[in-house]
Amino acid sequence: MKQGIFTIISNECIAKDVYRMELEGDTSAVSAPGQFVNIQLDGFYLRRPISICDYDESCLTLIYKKVGEGTERMSLMSKGEKLDLLTGLGNGYDTSASGEKPLLIGGGVGVPPLYNLCKSLIAEGKTPTVILGYNTSDEVFYQKEFKELGAEVFVTTVDGSLGTKGFVTDVMKKLDYTYFYTCGPMPMFHAIEKTAVTSGQFSFEERMGCGFGACMGCSCKTKYGSKRICKDGPVLEREEIIW
Numbered sequence: 001m002k003q004g005i006f007t008i009i010s011n012e013c014i015a016k017d018v019y020r021m022e023l024e025g026d027t028s029a030v031s032a033p034g035q036f037v038n039i040q041l042d043g044f045y046l047r048r049p050i051s052i053c054d055y056d057e058s059c060l061t062l063i064y065k066k067v068g069e070g071t072e073r074m075s076l077m078s079k080g081e082k083l084d085l086l087t088g089l090g091n092g093y094d095t096s097a098s099g100e101k102p103l104l105i106g107g108g109v110g111v112p113p114l115y116n117l118c119k120s121l122i123a124e125g126k127t128p129t130v131i132l133g134y135n136t137s138d139e140v141f142y143q144k145e146f147k148e149l150g151a152e153v154f155v156t157t158v159d160g161s162l163g164t165k166g167f168v169t170d171v172m173k174k175l176d177y178t179y180f181y182t183c184g185p186m187p188m189f190h191a192i193e194k195t196a197v198t199s200g201q202f203s204f205e206e207r208m209g210c211g212f213g214a215c216m217g218c219s220c221k222t223k224y225g226s227k228r229i230c231k232d233g234p235v236l237e238r239e240e241i242i243w
Contacts, residue, residue: 001088002029006060008081011074015141017066018109019075020053027055029088033095033117034183034203034235037062040084044070047086051183051203051234053112054119060087063112063141090234093117093201098126099178103200104151105168105192107133107184111142113203117181118151130154131171133188137162169195183234193243203235 006025014020030052037060038047048070054061066075077083095117102121104114111132121128129152134140136159146153154171155163164171168184169191180200182192189202204220220227221242 001086002026003084003086006083006085008077008079008083009059010079011077013075014063016138018139018141019064019066019071021062021064021074021077023060023062023083023085024058025060025085027058027060027087030055030060031088032092033120034092034113035088035090036113036234038086038089039074041070041073044073048074049089051109051113052116054116060085063109065109091232093181093203093235095120095124095126097179097199097201098124098128098181099198100126101176101178102126102128103172103175103177103180104128104130105133105172105180105182105184105188106131107168107182107188108135108139110182110184110188110203110205113183114181115142115145115149118146118149122150128152129175129177131156131168133157133168133184134162135159167191172196190243193238193241196238200238201235202238202241204229205234 004026006023009022009024011021036049036051038049040047050062050064053063064071066072106114118128130146131154133156136157140162143155156166156168172195179198180196183203220229222240
């Protein structure tokens, strides 16, 4: 974990209530796709955990949804403003287990951490397929960006306004894959657990207190005892999770 001051490069709305923020600063603590940052906002006691969409040596890309006072405050921030971030949090995804044809499944704001994961898998010579699940077409984002990486991309919407009508599992049932990676809401996780035919990794979205393991506010039951999503996760392997 590393604390640092980052400068906002851009902050724009990319879908209904969804924003992409690009930040410049020291990213040396970020070591794997699927890690997250914890953001300090003036006037708020608790930091806001946000997954990392992408990063390089000096920049972070975060995608977040405006759902409360904290993220609404973030959505109003402008280029040049500063933010205090804790970086290098969480364990991230392990790409070594992916096989040749990994499947990446994102639901809503669970999509962003899969972007850098997809880049990493392609750089390793893998051929990922991506399923992006949303409620309706005005919530869809990053379909084009995943395609530009070279991945095969499927979009599902619950109301059928774009892509396949239904849920990510409706597409998942029709695909061949060697392993899966996913991030999204718990109902989607339960559906994937019932549908998946391989091992995989789940990245949990949890409300957090400290964000680095000092409290037990984001614990999840596993076969090896309670694990803290912020410290021992957010990524857990399918076989260890007690549903």
